[in-house]
Amino acid sequence: MNCSLSFRWVPVAVLLTGLALGPAVQNSVGLARCQEPDPAADEADAEIVEKLAELNKLVESGKVPKALTEVRKLYKESGHLRAGYAFSQLIAQRCETLAKSNRKKAHELFLEGGELARELLADPGFPDAVREEVRNAIYNQACSEAVMEDAEAAQKSLGDLFEMGFEDFSQIEDDRDFAKLLKEETFQAFIADARQAVVEKVLRQAREEIAAFESFPFDFTTTDVVEQPLSLTALKGKIVIVDFWGTWCPPCRAEIPAFIKLKEKYAADIEIVGLAYERGEAEKAVTQVVEYGQKTGINYPCAIGDEATQDMVPEFRGYPTTLFIDREGKVRMLTVGAESYERLESIVLALMEQETSAPATDK
Numbered sequence: 001m002n003c004s005l006s007f008r009w010v011p012v013a014v015l016l017t018g019l020a021l022g023p024a025v026q027n028s029v030g031l032a033r034c035q036e037p038d039p040a041a042d043e044a045d046a047e048i049v050e051k052l053a054e055l056n057k058l059v060e061s062g063k064v065p066k067a068l069t070e071v072r073k074l075y076k077e078s079g080h081l082r083a084g085y086a087f088s089q090l091i092a093q094r095c096e097t098l099a100k101s102n103r104k105k106a107h108e109l110f111l112e113g114g115e116l117a118r119e120l121l122a123d124p125g126f127p128d129a130v131r132e133e134v135r136n137a138i139y140n141q142a143c144s145e146a147v148m149e150d151a152e153a154a155q156k157s158l159g160d161l162f163e164m165g166f167e168d169f170s171q172i173e174d175d176r177d178f179a180k181l182l183k184e185e186t187f188q189a190f191i192a193d194a195r196q197a198v199v200e201k202v203l204r205q206a207r208e209e210i211a212a213f214e215s216f217p218f219d220f221t222t223t224d225v226v227e228q229p230l231s232l233t234a235l236k237g238k239i240v241i242v243d244f245w246g247t248w249c250p251p252c253r254a255e256i257p258a259f260i261k262l263k264e265k266y267a268a269d270i271e272i273v274g275l276a277y278e279r280g281e282a283e284k285a286v287t288q289v290v291e292y293g294q295k296t297g298i299n300y301p302c303a304i305g306d307e308a309t310q311d312m313v314p315e316f317r318g319y320p321t322t323l324f325i326d327r328e329g330k331v332r333m334l335t336v337g338a339e340s341y342e343r344l345e346s347i348v349l350a351l352m353e354q355e356t357s358a359p360a361t362d363k
Helices: 039-060 064-078 081-098 103-121 128-147 151-163 169-174 185-212 250-265 282-296 307-311 341-357
Strands: 012-015 018-021 221-223 229-231 239-245 270-276 302-304 321-325 331-336
Touching: 039 064, 039 081, 064 081, 081 103, 081 128, 103 128, 128 151, 151 185, 169 185, 169 250, 169 341, 185 331, 185 341, 221 302, 239 250, 239 341, 250 270, 250 282, 250 341, 270 282, 282 302, 321 341, 331 341
Parallel strands: 239 270, 270 302
Antiparallel strands: 012 018, 221 229, 239 321, 321 331
8 A cells, every 4th residue: 555654753863962863752753654554654754763863973973964865865865754854963963163263164064054944844744843944944044144244035935934824924034134124125125015914814713713613711810920910811802812821942942032022012902911920939930930021021921830720721731822812801712832923813803803893782
């Protein structure tokens, strides 16, 4: 029978000290599954794992360029996704080193890494668990093209990213690699058009997701970190965003600027509440959140979350988890993981649209 290759993905983490074969990812990877495994595919996978383990010894001995050459050869000859993933990570590591000493060689590798990423991501069997990581190679390619002042190529790479679902325009605007291009009218127009297309797309998605979302009971009453009362009931009349987060959590921290911007823009209509779940000693949690809020300019109330509040969220999956609650106190949407500003704004706008388009009721 014809069947796509299926195996448990073993990520190859490129460290400063070398290429390490890490533990198997537990939550699924998967390439396409079928009823009958393909013995030949399993044998091929085992062979690639063995060869990568041998090549890891080159990296451990400091022979990274040699390892890169050999992994490139292995991927070109086998076309195996695991070898491709290892190749992409070694490219990223080598680029990081070369960028400090030889920009031209680094640029060549950035280009190769971006093209490799496109090739891997075009394969439907490439694991979802590492797609975003590999997609970063295309962003890095665009950065390198911008630094090398190849505006046309940078736009092409960014355009590919947008088609793949990249939505974080703030990242581009804050990235110094794009600083010079962002001053050019042509590039500004390109970004503006791309942003508008993304906004329209994510708004359509938000409308559909809100319409299909199954709500659940949720409430909280607490005291924030500056000892002020805080409750969902008191916020009735506003759209409320509740963010389950922690100062220790990188994706949570990455999302904070978007919340700050959202609160600044829609202060009259929304309130954001950060429920922090800190690690370590409980008595230090308040201090950690206050200090982090002061450092980052958090402009909305934060409180220390408790298990009872978190348990109200069905099948809570991790941080950050964000609830979107309408003016009547009903949960209308839930997201897990860091979201772009455009995505967060689209959900708020979709909720506002529903209010203005709702038919009037007789009193």
